[in-house]
Structures are given as structure tokens and as C-alpha cells.
Amino acid sequence: MDFNDSPDEAEFRERVRGWLAANAPLHAGPSECTSADQRLQAARAWQGAKAAAGFARISWPREWGGGGGTAIQQAIFSEEEARHDIPLGFFGIGLGMCLPTILKFADPDTQQRFVGPALRGEEIWCQLFSEPAAGSDLAGLRARAVKAGDTWTVTGQKVWTTGAHYADYGLLLARSDPSVPKHRGLTMFWIDMKAPGVEVRPIHQMTGGSDFNEVYLTEVRIPDSQRLGEAGDGWKVALVTLMNERVEGAKDRGPTTQQILDVARSVPHGSGTMLDDSAFRQRFAAWYVQAAGLKYTRMRTLTALSRRQTPGPESSIGKLVAANRLQELSNELIECQGEFGLLTGPRHAALSGSLHRDYLYAPGLRIAGGTDEILKNIIAERVLGMPPDSRADKTVAFKDLPTGR
């Protein structure tokens, strides 16, 4: 049991380190960008450089412009890349979720058309799935697609769409047949986000920021050639997209062990600091055990990849644990400061206010990409083999389902 690279992996890591050392400094990092637009431009440039070197999607086959490498090589690259000041994060949804769906369901010309620009960071994708009335119950979505001749017309509202405001294309899941039970009446399309009738409005989140959007679709006309999979098979297509979501979503967030120590030391308590308080130490230890558990669970997943095995289901715990841990930890670290913990400005707030940002973000993290409850259902059903929930809507035509209003 060790954390060492195999000889092949070590050689690959050396090559990646060399390339990053030569190329990363030529690109602006997030710390040098002053506006969101600058950040995006810098990210595009970096993505282009990676694509030219075969590092954009290492585990994809070369014929698609990938690196023809392995999943563990992709993981090694990401690990090394994270050591540099490089803007990341605009292309994950496209390359991780949308393009794999395109590659599986679109015709060869469409595949050819989109893969290259997405890899090079020239085009960005978003995913138009969730709706105001369809979150955990995604298959209950209502955006209506009506076909006349070779053209579909879609009207409806999407919500929580990451990156819709800068995306060029999107995957759209819509209801094509309300007369059959909900899972059977869906159809998947790809759409041009600049098409007439597509209107993007940022959501003002409880954090004060805007990372997501609402997308209004008003009689958006979509040629039938943009359909992915058969009409009515949209749910099956969506599962391919979503299968890749939770793999991407379990990154660390929140303060490091050192930062927690720093905050605790800054709070006087009795004759010492909060770090001497036994109740605080108990909680701190619990957070550490969770973080270590997540870290070493990732190592187990990487081990499976390194051995060319399919990783076990253990990675399914990642987002569930990370989000709840972040909520408790940020709550407690603020609380232990007393009234002073209310201050959020960078002049006074611990960790320049990042703790408060985490505190306000954590409720969303517990919902995004599968709520706590959906994730527990998934663990119970897919990992432990429990039967699916009993559903009142399984055999009822979508149009006859009660809607609560």
C-alpha cells in the first residue's frame, strides 16, 4: 500500500511537469484577471494550448483530438495543473458531460463539427435540464417540444443553468409527448444558445453572486437534425449525460487544516485560545477525519484507475460528505468567534471572508448536482441494491399528473 506512481506514471508526470513549467507561466492566472471576461479569455487561451499539446482530454482517443491516454494520466495531469496559477472551470460541463453525449448520440458530421472547437476552448457548452418545477424529479420537466414537419418548436423555462450566459451551445431536454408516462415522453436536442427565442437571465443567489442562470425558451425553432437519440428516448440520453456529472462534482472546498488552526488560534478563549477548548477540538477532529476520508477515498479511486479497473462505488459519497462538512465547519468556525463572527468584510473577517462565502454557499452545494436525499437514494439503490421508491406517477400520462397548483 503506497501512494507512489508506477514507472509509466512517473514518466508521464515528469513529461507533464516539464510541459507545465514551460507553458503555464505564459498564461494569465485567475489572480491576474480583474474581470470575469478576462478570466474567460485566459481560460480559452490555456485550453487551446492544452489541446495543441494533446492534454485537453487525455483519455479521449486521438481521432477525436484527445491524448489517447488513460484515466490515471488524466488524473495526474489535473493534479499537476492545479499547482499552477491557471484559470480552470469553464469547460468541465462541455467536455465532461455534453460532448460525451454528442459522441454517443449525434451523427458523424455533428460530432466532427463540435468536438474540436470544444476541446480547444473555442466553444462552451451548457446543460439545459433543471426547471422550476423539475429538480430532483427531473423527468417531470415541462418545457414543451412540438414537431411540425422537420422542425421542433420549444417553449418553456430552464433554471440553474451553469454558464448559460457565456455558453455557445446547450443540451436541451424537453417534453415531446405529454400523453405518456413522464420518462417516456422526453426528447433530447442540442441547440444554439444564440438562436432566436433563447433568453438568458442570471439568478441572483442567496450568496449575492450569480453563478447560474434562468433560460427562457420562447418558440425556439430546432431542426429535427439536432435531435439526439430517438424522439421519446430523451431520458436514456440524459442518463448518459448525468452519469458523468457526479464524477466531476466532488472537489474539495473550504478551509485547509492549517487555515482552521489559524482561525481557532485567533479566537481567545479562557486563558488560551479556541484551540484549547475541548468541545472545539472534538469538532475539529471530526472535520479532519471526514476530509482525510474523502482524500483517501479519492486515492482508492485513482488506484483502481491505475490498475485499469473500474473504480468502485465509493466515490459516490464525495459530494454528500463534502457539502455537509462544509456547512457544519463554516457554521462552527463563524460561531466560535461570537458576535465578531458576523463581520464579512476582508478587513476584519477570518480568512478574508472566504469562510463566510463558504457558509452562504454550502446550502446550495447540498442541493446542486443531486440533493443529499437523491444521493442517498442512489447509494441505497445502486450500491446497496434496495428497491426503487414507490411512485405514484409511473403509469400515469404526464398530462394527468397532479401538479399541486
Add this chain to the structure above:
Amino acid sequence: MNFDYSEEHQQLKREVRRFLERRCPPTAVRAMLDDPKGTFDRRLWGDIAGLGWLGAAIPERFGGSDLGYIELCAIAEELGRAIAPVPIASSLYFFAEALLLAGSEAQQAKWLPRIADGTAIGCFASSEGPGQIIRPRTVVASGRLEGVKIPVTDGHIADVAVVLACESNAPGLFLVELDQNGVEREHLESLDDSRGLAQLRFSGARAEPLGEGGAGMALADRVLIRAAALLAFEQLGGADRCLEMARDHALQRHAFGRPVGGHQAIKHRLADMYVKNELARSNAYYGGWALATDSSELPVAAAAARLAACEAFGFAAKENIHVHGGMGFTWESDAHLYFRRARHLSLVAREPAYWSDSLVTALVRAPVGP
């Protein structure tokens, strides 16, 4: 990246599991609880010793197989899964580790071969009452030991003990043979009589120093850390088995017209068990790695492994009873055997609060990991 059992380790685990499924079914554990003189399956212990598993982490020159700590971890995980009524923790994780850490060549040569072949059982005697021991009241003068140790896991069946005691006002570790005049042993009732507890009363028993005099507390801490890393694997095995029992029952038991496992209240409970077990597994591997490589991260890794394991097994054992409903509350159900063992294992090497504190102390000294 190679952070998991190897194919050879998995092969060993399967072998141990097959053996224990045959030789140590829950009825064998239950027999210990039903018999007031029970607590220890002597034949099972002999068979395990005969297979060479007790010597996994003992050097070959002392009669061990020197396979390594990861192998011992794998064996411990399976013994924990079977809640085997054998003194493995006392004899190997505590006694053998204390000897390997602090014993002289002669002391190791005398005892380790007998520990490895199972002909001797060792135990570790530090506790003298409720709570933490600040300074032992047990004393050694002119090589003679006086005092009372309570409780001592497996003290009533062990041949030899490592005892924490003061000599000239300085705490040290001492090696004490238990089959001698001046040692009085009493088996005490406890929550889990498939791993029994005893009181050892010493009145003038011969005791020889183990390791440097005066270094007793530090040595005892180091033994405790190593034992914690190994115990985590036993706890993990037990927690996994509890989840399996609960899962099997939830699929088979029907209520409200369907398997109870189809109801979210049960599903989510099972998912919570799974999450804790996986966190415990990953932390246990971290502890196993630190033990096997003698890493400077061992104090952090062992504490994290211990905490995650206590949390997982404690939770899985109590929720397993709950998922079983009224049936789970009966003596006939195996669920309480795990509930008892979970409590036992979480206290034999200091309680979780101690480990939380010691984890933070270690992190303050050197923040490692995430």
C-alpha cells in the same frame, strides 16, 4: 498510485474469510455469551495460530512470518467481521507491539515465538479505574510489583502482561508472567464477554523492566497508537458486516406491501451507514499505510483511523438493530453480538474523545494531510 490491498492481500483476505465462515459462525461467538466461563475459543485460536496468521507482523528470527503489517490489517479486518472470540488484539496489537517497540533482544526472543505460534497469550495492563491514567498507582520496588489493574482485556486468560507501573516515582513498562505467586486474577462481567475483561491484583509478583525506565507513559502512548491503527481494521470489518445484515434484512422483510428497504427512511439510514463505512475504510488504509511504512504521520493517521472506525462501527451496530425492528432486540438475533463488540472495541484502546484530542495535538505539531 497503489492505495488499496494488492491481489495477494485480497487472496489472503478471502482465505481468512472462508476459514472463519466455517470455523467462527455467530453461534461460536454466542457460545461465549451463553457460557459464564466463556470468553475465548481456544480451538479457534489454535487453528488460527496453526495457519501462521498470528506471526504476520513478527520477524522471522522470532518465529513470525514477517509478511508485514498490511497482511495483519487484512487478517484483523476479517476477524472483526466475524467478531472472533480470540485475544488477537491483546496478544498482537498490544503485547507484541510493546515488545517490538521496547523489548530487549532476550525478551523478544523469549516471548515473540510463543506469541506467533499461539502457545502464549499476552495482554496489556494500564487502566486502574474509570477515566484516564495520569500516574499509575501500581508500583515496582526491587523487581516486585504491587497494585491492582482493572480492567485488563484478556487478563484472565493471558500468560504474560505488559504492565504500566511506577518505579522510583517514574512510570515504566514491565513484563510480568501471570502464572506465578503474587498474581490474583478475576474474570469480571462486561458488555462483551466474547472478549473478556479481568482484574489483576499484584502482590509481590516478579516484574522485569521493558524498555527504558521512566519512559513508560511515552511508550504506552506509542503502543496505543499502533494498536489503534490495527483495531480500526477489526472495527471496519464489523461495521461492514452490520451493513450487510441490515441490507439483507431490509430486502427480505416486507411492510406496507413492499420490502422495508424500499422506504426512504430505511434507505437513507443504510446510505448513512455506507458513507461512514467508506470514510472508515479510507482512514483505516491511511493508518495501515502509516504503520507499515513507519511514517512520521502515524500519530495523525492512527487517530483518524481510530475515530472513523469507532464512529462507523458504533453507528452501524446500533442502526443494524434498529433496521431489524423488534426482532433485532432479541437475544436470538446476532445484531447485539455486534453491538456489544462495537462498544468493546471502541473502549479497549481509549475512548474516541481521547483520540480527538490527540489528533488535534498531533496536527498542531505538524499539520499533514488534507
